Amino acid sequence: MLLLGNEAMAHGLVEAGCNVVASYPGTPASEILSSVAQWRARYDLPMHVEWAVNEKVALEIAYAASQAGLRAATAMKQVGLNVASDPFMSAAYLGVKGGFLVISADDPGPHSSQTEQDSRLMAMGAKVPVLDPDSPEQARELVKVGFELSEAFEIPVMLRPTTRVCHANQDILPGPVAPSDRKALFEKNPARWAATPKFRHRLHLELEEKLAKIAAWEPTAPRLLNPAAPARRAIVASGVAAAHAREVLNDLGLRETLPLWQVVQPYPLHGDFVTTVLEQYDEILVLEETTGVMELQLADRYRVKGKRSGFVPEVGELSPELIEGLIASFAGIETPEAPAPAAEGGRRPTLCPGCPHRASFYAIKRAAPKGIFPSDIGCYTLGINLGGVDTVLCMGAAVSQACGFYHAHKIGGEVPDIVATIGDSTFFHAGIPPLIDAVVQDARFVLVILDNATTAMTGNQPTPALGWGAGGVPTATVNMEGLVRACGVKFCKVGRPGNLPAFTDLMKEAVAFARTDGLAVVIARQPCVVDRTFKGDRPPRRKVAISDACNGCRYCTTQFECPALVYDEEEKRVAIDTLICTDCGVCIDVCPRLAIEEVGQ
């Protein structure tokens, strides 16, 4: 069957008898957990599968299950591993009981991420072995190999797919599902599980011993993909770069003469392999994404060509055409002609027609025209098109940056209006500690929680406020207003951005409160337009039409930027694209000439 890489890894988890999987959504890793939840339901497996509140929590929940002897996994995107790095580093020392897999999906490019960071480097920093699949099928296999490795050496194992593995599809024949009959049994051992620094020294020694053995473990040893004649040069590749390289060798007619070694465990690199490669070949080309992790371990700066040596670009994805040029140049054959660059006229993403965030940003701009607008990670980053987003750093930073902007300006005496925006899922993920900080330090700004009742950007996963979890199972809920007030916030009001006049008044009230009294929180509550999981009532529909009062001033298309409002060059006025208009009716209150009229439901 045609499986997405993430689905293939999910199937690998249920084939391996994994009992606990916890994740927080993030492109390109999101479909791993939702697929596990599907398989669990289909096969009625004894599993706990959850969307955790953030990656740190997810990793710790899965890790504890492993401490209790079960197989467990956590899945996240690479910047999610930053959030989870604290338990990740410590768990490497303590080790595991049941197999423990940390799936950290990288995004060379980057296509949908803040950074191109290499999770394999994080694994190296933590001293955790890491597996680097080249395809959905290999990713599924390495899930099972990873559990065996983890249990053989009582160590966490990282599986590091990239976007081109997670979001590639392949015809896969999945293996049989093996429900686990293990029962959780936590064996107390405080000297290990609660080790003090003195014991940690010993654990570090043990970790080094484990790594030395793992660097000789046969199942993950590098493979020669093209048993070639003795050669002076060789390629060492991992991940999807190995798949590209395999085809390039065929295309360039080098399959029989240029050996290609595929490394599935880039750290720790197998000791014998390092020796052999450095002894056997005069020159070695290393192809890997995104940092030179294997290259660092093949330490010979004269003969190893890679990222650190400057031969392979440090930045961006290793595309097949780039690899073709690199291999041709390495092999000393004529470099194929570089393809022409893509044509002009890019298409930037934009908020959907009818998106409640568009109304929120419009109101924020009206309430605080000269404000500073820190924002956060989610669809609403696209508020940048509307001038409603000035900063995006990482999950939760909108709130702490608003604090920082307040304190920094206060020193000089003049504090501008500061209106921060954060999504509901992001607020639960990382927005609460900085909100407490804001209250305690009396930082005066407006925080708008854009509550669209979903984690929209990654495909409409649930939030803790909704009452359902992975696979649609019922859960308890957390009340957002109650949580905000419990943090000590005095001003906490809820509004519906789609009711633009009332919401703009609420925003003005909040901005005035922040100027004189202190922190104000506005919850902008309206469901995501593309969320098919939403079960509540949707706002009333208000069908609109453009009247003859339209003079083509383009205020609506430039200031409100709804894709359903189209400027017609020939007519010199705006028209409604009725195919994509959602009848939200918000634009009625945007037109300064009142030329957008309601024409029924």
Place this chain on the structure above:
Amino acid sequence: MSDTITNILLVGVGGQGILLASEVLSETFMQAGYDVKKSEIHGMSQRGGSVVSHVRYGREVHSPIIPEGEGDILFGFEILETYRSLPLMKNGGTVIANDLRIPPPSVLLGQETYPDDLPGKIAAMFPDSLLVDGQKLAAEAGNVRAANTVLLGAVSKRLDIPDECWIKALEKMIPPKALKVNHVAFQLGRSL
């Protein structure tokens, strides 16, 4: 079965149904016994941005993405996106595109104008190109939303894949209640 890999690019705007179309293609090639790899970028681009899906089939396919300049067939869902993707194609490749304009935000904002005569420019570079009024033919088939299937029918004619593989794939991937209209739409495209 030869060793060559056939590379098909599907390009358009987020929300146009590109992922479903690429799944139908992949399913068809699998029905025909080929190794298939397909990939696309998910995430923010789906919010009205450009979407490109790569579908590759052959006896054995390793890489999930089509190198620039090696596309055999460009399956365009929108005319500007089709034009922008031409550098991904090999010389002499086939372009089959829906003659549909979706203005990008920069055009809606009046910062840029939608380029003129794209069909002519495409035909000048790729003699083997076919522009299809997908919406009109889909309406004839019974539902304007079946435009992608009309295009799929047109693409199917250029590929040496048995009819029954296409039909099986459509039956597997399209919801039963929409199947009849899609059958008609597919045949309309195939007759172009």
